[in-house]
Amino acid sequence: MRLVLTPEQRELREAVRSFLAAASPPAKARDGYDPAVHARLNGELGLSGLIVPEEYGGAGAGMAELAVALEETGAALLPGPFLATAFAALALTRAPDKELLTGVAEGRIAATLALPLVPDGLAARAEGGAVTLRGTLPRVLSGTEADVLLAALPGAPAGDGSGTQGEPSSDDGTGTPGESPGGGRAGRSSDGGPVLVAVDLGGAGVTRVPLETLDLTRGQARVELDGAPARVLGRLGADGAAAVADLVAVALAAEQLGVLRASLDAIVAYAKIRVTFGRFIGSYQGVKHKLADMHCKLEQAESVVRHAAWAADEDPAELPHAAALAQAYVGRACFEVARDHLLLHGGVGFTWEHDAHLFYKRAKADEVLLGPPRVHRARLAALMEAGAPVAGEA
Structure with missing residues (x-):
């Protein structure tokens, strides 16, 4: 199992991050879907075709690479159908259709x-x-x-x-x-x-x-x-449908990881410059402890997502457990960090002009998109009770 990004995956992350910082930063997300940005995302980076097999014009990458891209689009709060198209492409890998896969790879078709x-x-x-x-x-x-x-x-x-x-x-x-x-x-x-x-x-x-x-x-x-x-x-088939549902869960968790990371980065940066009572708020013990807790959630969420993406590519037998764990933990952790990011900004965090509420709302919407965390905790418990593979076990 590999929890560290490869050099190629780091290059992909930097390319997507740089593109989104210029073309679709979080502040622009409130303007909604921009077809021109979506077209450039596919024309310049070919992201919609990342998971599409090479025989249909895609990059033929795995879930690990798709997760890297989704983490960055989540951090940027990218509007539009990129996540939905990724979900559809994952389903099409189980029931391939040349017309649709080629259209997705070329950026001509947005699917859901x-x-x-x-x-x-x-x-x-x-x-x-x-x-x-x-x-x-x-x-x-x-x-x-x-x-x-x-x-x-x-x-x-x-x-x-x-x-x-x-x-x-x-x-x-x-x-x-x-x-x-x-x-x-x-x-x-x-x-x-x-x-x-x-x-x-x-x-x-x-x-x-x-x-x-x-x-x-x-x-x-x-x-x-x-x-x-x-x-x-x-x-x-029953197995194929279940596998698609698991792949979708992992893909969503990757986006949630990006939202979580961006929320934490934003509040850490704010804590270094915001002064109250003559001191930077980051120097107060209560803020330090909260930020440390948020960082722990980030580290745990990243490990869960990397493991789930690895299972999707390398160990399908472990995928159900990994996908259930991803949605049971990452969704809630993302929401809690986005919530605390908003609260630690104080009064400005509640204003319409500030971006904090955008991260909070995306985090909450993602948390319940595939059902609330309790559903995935129950599934995870059932899988463990039934003897499904668990990471680290022979």
């Missing part, structure tokens, strides 16, 4: 992934070789900016024109997404597991309604499908 991967409230119908979807996805990450939505159906749509799969649940789809990591309540069919499908979000039968969310820097949308054409990409 339904969360949970097998959502409640979707009904699929197959008729004359065509598949259509009906239902509502209440919260889709970057749903207004993305071109394509990926989702998984519990099984293959009925092919006789009369059947449906995954009838909408009676709760109108407003439950908290991610309460069941790895899939919605619809369950999986007995014919081989979930099937990945793609929907053109600009096509017929699709309505996107922007949502007012806590995070001002990255949007979500309610996506309503009414006979929307869908293209079947391939069968994920």
